[in-house]
Amino acid sequence: MSARFADKVILITGATSGMGRAAAERLAAEGAKLVLAARGKEAGDALVAGLRAAGGEATFVPADVTVETEAAELVRQAVERYGRLDGAFNNVGAATAMGPVTGIDSDAWHADLALNLSSVFFALKHQIPALHAAGGGAIVNNASNLGVTGAAGMASYSAAKHGVVGLTRSAALDTAAAGVRINALITGGVDTPLLRANLGPKPEEALRAAAAMHPLGRIAQPDEIAAFVAFLLSDEARFITGAALAIDGGLTAA
Template structure:
């Protein structure tokens, strides 16, 4: 594996499972010092140990990025630990309420926005000054295909992810001259523990029926693998993509082609 992230410090939120975990492992294997951010301390410390055992460098920081103070603290700790910040993958997010829009109460609505939208706003607010101080870099926001399309029973999630794409584009324009690239990743169906768990939340289908429906919807006939998303995320965070900013980049098995 190459060392294209040698001496770089990359922060990843939602780092202990699925796409976040695979991305942390991939980017660490390519020489980065990785800040692993998540709420689950046991999983976080275990992943830190695994990356170090494999010869990489990683530090777990417990953080709930739905809170502005936690997002700010996370960046401070990254800079304090490694002396700089060069990039970030804002990957945390999930649908938390499912059903017809008429059944979503205001508490569930605001909780969905806090997790999927406010967390990205807080991240950008504090990551950008730190990255700018050390000469620029890249930020990637996981917007999912829900940023450009919509699905039944996920109105709050769809709304939040559409907003993440708008936030990404605005930040990209604001920071273009500062040498900070900000892009949105449009991930399709990926076989992760979260996706498996979401199959149990379908309002009318059994978990098995829901999973088979998701797989059948993929144009390529299968779900994506976390490692595939991680490889693309690493590419977009690297210096090989210095002319890409404000973009919505799909890795979705063809899903956006039908939206």
């Protein structure tokens, strides 16, 4: 595999599972120095150990990026350890409030917005100055297909992910002149532990139904998302910014 991220420092939130973990493995294999963040220290330490055993360079910082001070400290530690920050994949997110709009209480609404939108805002607020100081770089925010569509019973999650798309576009315009590119991923179904944990009592049936929703007839594997993240963070994508880019098996085209 190429070393296109040699000497580049990349931060990943939501790094210990699914798409975040796959991105960490891909970027480490391409030479990146990684700063990985999630709430669970044990899983983070295990991931770092595995990456280092494979020849990669990574460090783990336990962080809840729904809290601005922790998002800021994460960036500070990245720069303190490696001297710079060149890119980030803001991957934290999950649907936490399910059901019709009339059944979502205020606390659940705000919790969904905190996890899926405020976390990205806090990340960008503190990542962008570090990328400016490094002379530029790239950020990818995970918005999901519900950043451009709706779904019954997922109002707060969809509202938050639509917010991520708008935030991405506005921040990209704020930072373009300084050489910082910011894009959003529009992902479809991805075979992650989180997805499988929410499949209900008939998981195989639910997986088949999810696959059937996608014109390509399947859901993605995390490494497919990771490859696209790596492309967007690389200099090969140096003319792409402010975009919401679908990697969804044709889901949103329908």
